[in-house]
Amino acid sequence: MSATIIDGFAVAAGLREKIAADAAALKASHGVTPGLAVVLVGEDPASAVYVRNKLKATAECGLKSLEFKLPAETPEAEVLALVERLNADPAVHGILVQLPLPKQIDADKVLGLIHPDKDVDGFHPLNAGRLSVGLPGFVPCTPRGSQILIDGVTSDLSGKHAVVIGRSNIVGKPMAQLLLQKNATVTIAHSRTKDLPAVCRTADVLVAAVGRPLMVKGDWIKPGAIVIDVGINRIEVDGKGKIVGDVDFDSAVEVAGAITPVPRGVGPMTIACLMLNTLDSARRAVGAS
Numbered sequence: 148m149s150a151t152i153i154d155g156f157a158v159a160a161g162l163r164e165k166i167a168a169d170a171a172a173l174k175a176s177h178g179v180t181p182g183l184a185v186v187l188v189g190e191d192p193a194s195a196v197y198v199r200n201k202l203k204a205t206a207e208c209g210l211k212s213l214e215f216k217l218p219a220e221t222p223e224a225e226v227l228a229l230v231e232r233l234n235a236d237p238a239v240h241g242i243l244v245q246l247p248l249p250k251q252i253d254a255d256k257v258l259g260l261i262h263p264d265k266d267v268d269g270f271h272p273l274n275a276g277r278l279s280v281g282l283p284g285f286v287p288c289t290p291r292g293s294q295i296l297i298d299g300v301t302s303d304l305s306g307k308h309a310v311v312i313g314r315s316n317i318v319g320k321p322m323a324q325l326l327l328q329k330n331a332t333v334t335i336a337h338s339r340t341k342d343l344p345a346v347c348r349t350a351d352v353l354v355a356a357v358g359r360p361l362m363v364k365g366d367w368i369k370p371g372a373i374v375i376d377v378g379i380n381r382i383e384v385d386g387k388g389k390i391v392g393d394v395d396f397d398s399a400v401e402v403a404g405a406i407t408p409v410p411r412g413v414g415p416m417t418i419a420c421l422m423l424n425t426l427d428s429a430r431r432a433v434g435a436s
C-alpha cells in the first residue's frame with residue numbers, strides 16, 4: 148500500500164486565491180485593505196526566507212504589508228515600542244513578530260504586548276484561552292493549516308484517536324484543541340511519554356511536531372492512518388543539506404493512508420493561514436465577519 152500524498156503546496160495556492168478574492172470583495176464593500184505588519188529582528192537566514200515568503204504571499208493575496216527589519220542587537224524596549232505603535236495604527240490588522248527572537252529579547256513579553264485583536268499568529272495567551280474554551284479568536288497558523296489538510300482527507304474525526312507528538316504552545320497544544328473540537332479522542336505525547344511507538348500505533352491521525360528529524364518510522368504507524376508532519380529539520384545527507392520532517396517519509400508512506408511531505412506539506416499552509424488570519428482580522432475590525 149502507498150499513501151495518498153497530501154499536497155500542501157497546492158492546497159495553500161488554492162487558499163491564497165480564495166483569500167485574494169475575499170480581500171478584493173472586502174475592499175469593494177468596506178473600502179478596507181487588510182494590513183499585515185511583519186517584524187524581523189536579526190539575520191537568522193531561515194527566518195529571512197520565511198519573512199520573504201510571507202511578504203510575497205501578502206502581495207499575491209492583495210493584502211498590504213508593512214515591513215520592519217531591525218538589527219540583531221536591537222534592545223527589547225525598542226521592539227516593545229514598535230509593537231505599541233503598531234497596536235495603535237488602524238491600518239494594521241495583523242502584527243507578526245518572526246520567531247526566534249535574539250537572546251536579549253523576551254519573546255513572551257513581546258508576544259504578550261501584541262493586541263489580541265491583531266494577534267494573527269494566535270500566540271497571545273488570550274487567544275490560546277479562547278481556543279481552549281471554544282470562543283472565536285485567532286488560531287496559530289501551523290495547526291490551523293494542518294487541520295485544513297486533515298479536513299481535506301476525512302470529513303469525520305468523531306471518536307477517532309488523534310495523537311499529537313509535541314506539547315509546544317505554538318503547535319502541539321493548539322493542534323490538540325482543534326482535534327478535540329472535531330470530537331476526536333486526543334492524546335498529547337511528548338519526550339517523557341512511555342513507549343511512544345506503541346502510542347503512535349494506536350493513532351488514526353498522527354501529528355508529529357517534535358523537531359526531531361525522521362523520528363517517526365513506518366512501523367510506528369497504524370495502517371491507513373493520516374500522518375501530518377509539522378517538522379522542518381535541516382540535515383546533511385552525503386555532504387549535502389536537505390530539509391526533512393519528523394517523520395521518516397520513505398517508510399511511513401508505505402503504511403499510512405494519507406501523509407504530508409516535507410517540504411511542500413504543512414509549511415506552505417502556515418503562511419497561507421497567516422493571510423487568512425489577517426483577512427479575518429480586517430473583517431472583524433469593520434464588522435464584516
Ligand SMILES: Nc1nc2c(c(=O)[nH]1)N[C@@H](CN(C=O)c1ccc(C(=O)N[C@@H](CCC(=O)O)C(=O)O)cc1)CN2
Nearest residue numbers: 197244245246247268288379410411412413414415417
Ligand atoms: N511568528 C512566527 N514565527 C515562526 C512561525 C510562525 O508561525 N510564526 N513558524 C516557524 C517558521 N515559519 C513561519 O514563520 C515557517 C516555516 C517553514 C515554512 C515552509 O514553507 N517551509 C517549506 C520548507 C522549508 C524551506 O524551504 O526552507 C515547506 O515546508 O515546504 C513556512 C513557514 C517558526 N517561526
Ligand SMILES: [Mg+2]
Nearest residue numbers: 411412413414
Ligand atoms: Mg512542509
